[in-house]
Amino acid sequence: MTDTPKPRREQILDSASRLFSERGYHATSMRDLAGELGMQGGSLYAHISSKEELLIEIVNQASRQFDEALFTLRGDPRPADAKLREAMYRHIRVVADNMDSATVFFHEWKHLSPEAYDRVTGWRDTIDAFYRELITQGVQEGYFRPELDIKMTAYLVLSAVNWAYTWYRPGGTLAPRDVAEQFADMLLLGLRPAHAAQEAQP
Amino acid sequence: MTDTPKPRREQILDSASRLFSERGYHATSMRDLAGELGMQGGSLYAHISSKEELLIEIVNQASRQFDEALFTLRGDPRPADAKLREAMYRHIRVVADNMDSATVFFHEWKHLSPEAYDRVTGWRDTIDAFYRELITQGVQEGYFRPELDIKMTAYLVLSAVNWAYTWYRPGGTLAPRDVAEQFADMLLLGLRPAHAAQEAQP
DNA sequence: CCTACCGATCGGTAGG
DNA sequence: CCTACCGATCGGTAGG
Numbered sequence: 001m002t003d004t005p006k007p008r009r010e011q012i013l014d015s016a017s018r019l020f021s022e023r024g025y026h027a028t029s030m031r032d033l034a035g036e037l038g039m040q041g042g043s044l045y046a047h048i049s050s051k052e053e054l055l056i057e058i059v060n061q062a063s064r065q066f067d068e069a070l071f072t073l074r075g076d077p078r079p080a081d082a083k084l085r086e087a088m089y090r091h092i093r094v095v096a097d098n099m100d101s102a103t104v105f106f107h108e109w110k111h112l113s114p115e116a117y118d119r120v121t122g123w124r125d126t127i128d129a130f131y132r133e134l135i136t137q138g139v140q141e142g143y144f145r146p147e148l149d150i151k152m153t154a155y156l157v158l159s160a161v162n163w164a165y166t167w168y169r170p171g172g173t174l175a176p177r178d179v180a181e182q183f184a185d186m187l188l189l190g191l192r193p194a195h196a197a198q199e200a201q202p
Numbered sequence: 203m204t205d206t207p208k209p210r211r212e213q214i215l216d217s218a219s220r221l222f223s224e225r226g227y228h229a230t231s232m233r234d235l236a237g238e239l240g241m242q243g244g245s246l247y248a249h250i251s252s253k254e255e256l257l258i259e260i261v262n263q264a265s266r267q268f269d270e271a272l273f274t275l276r277g278d279p280r281p282a283d284a285k286l287r288e289a290m291y292r293h294i295r296v297v298a299d300n301m302d303s304a305t306v307f308f309h310e311w312k313h314l315s316p317e318a319y320d321r322v323t324g325w326r327d328t329i330d331a332f333y334r335e336l337i338t339q340g341v342q343e344g345y346f347r348p349e350l351d352i353k354m355t356a357y358l359v360l361s362a363v364n365w366a367y368t369w370y371r372p373g374g375t376l377a378p379r380d381v382a383e384q385f386a387d388m389l390l391l392g393l394r395p396a397h398a399a400q401e402a403q404p
Numbered sequence: 405c406c407t408a409c410c411g412a413t414c415g416g417t418a419g420g
Numbered sequence: 421c422c423t424a425c426c427g428a429t430c431g432g433t434a435g436g
Binding site: 084138142155158166189190 | 224225228229283286309310313340344346347348350354355357358360364366368384388389390391392393394395
């Protein structure tokens with residue numbers, strides 16, 4: 001009695017995520033996608049309405065995951081350094097658990113139609129704002145150095161957690177937690193030994 | 203007497219860099235590209251032999267710029283922390299001065315044919331190796347903390363300098379030097395104030 | 405550098 | 421979910 005073949009639609013989205021991430025959105029044809037699922041190109045349209053619908057849904061799915069991971073941290077009472085550590089862990093975990101859709105998210109959002117494009121842009125601003133607020137709070141409370149430029153600090157943190165989509169391999173020895181702990185340690189403590197001499201000049 | 207219309211070819215490459223970076227390689231048609239230069243689609247083939255040739259040349263150009271910027275630093279006698287600072291500056295400057303081709307380089311190299319694809323992969327490994335050696339040297343000489351994981355540290359540095367292609371705006375107030383100095387300060391010294399208490403537990 | 409064109413392939417639809 | 425097909429557009433070429 002269920003008219004909507006929901007699992008099939010999810011299979012399509014999974015395959016689309018993989019193909020879009022490997023070959024790119026425009027280089028993936030609907031016939032390629034159908035072939036992966038053992039069907040003919042036209043048959044896809046019994047389950048979806050357009051190619052772009054797939055891209056929109058993949059990108060939205062990824063956005064939602066980041067949202068859920070980070071925004072539940074907003075009211076967290078921990079001190080800012082512990083909170084930053086936790087945020088980085090959650091952020092990297094979303095990337096690691098969704099390598100395909102995360103890759104599509106970072107690479108193919110430019111190909112969205114204007115409305116969806118604007119939504120993604122707005123969402124990015126929200127993530128930026130989250131990290132900037134966290135860092136601002138940390139500076140105010142003395143957990144971070146007062147000389148820090150908030151925007152640049154947020155960019156540095158975002159670089160670390162986002163760029164993971166290019167090198168992280170889910171099957172490997174490093175769990176998302178390991179990556180986050182190491183990155184957080186390096187960012188919080190710095191690469192230089194404690195009490196090291198001033199940087200020598202050339 | 204010059205049979206090779208060199209300037210025109212460079213115009214084509216510049217336009218291709220811009221269009222490929224904005225729309226992606228596959229979403230840019232040769233007619234789009236020709237239109238930007240006030241010519242007809244077929245006329246492009248008087249100057250180039252294929253669309254992929256354009257992509258290969260753009261990616262190679264970017265690779266060469268990174269190469270030249272970094273590998274002249276190999277024998278530099280400065281201590282590792284100063285060297286890392288200089289490498290980050292040069293790396294970011296290449297990104298900042300070539301936003302279009304850098305974007306194409308990071309996004310579209312997957313669409314290269316196997317030989318060119320392998321060349322880019324090999325080149326990436328070389329850049330990785332450069333940073334790993336620099337960090338290894340720095341640890342050995344005591345400029346960096348001995349607990350550091352070399353690979354992870356290199357990933358963190360590469361994240362910072364590479365991710366700049368997503369947010370840096372060449373016309374703005376931040377010069378590549380400013381970005382590099384700030385990132386290097388944060389990475390070397392850490393976000394936490396000197397002599398700060400241990401991180402509070404949740 | 406243009407006109408005119410090639411075969412191939414694209415996203416999507418009709419009708420079953 | 422398939423067969424058969426639509427108009428549009430693709431990269432590239434011939435001939436000038």
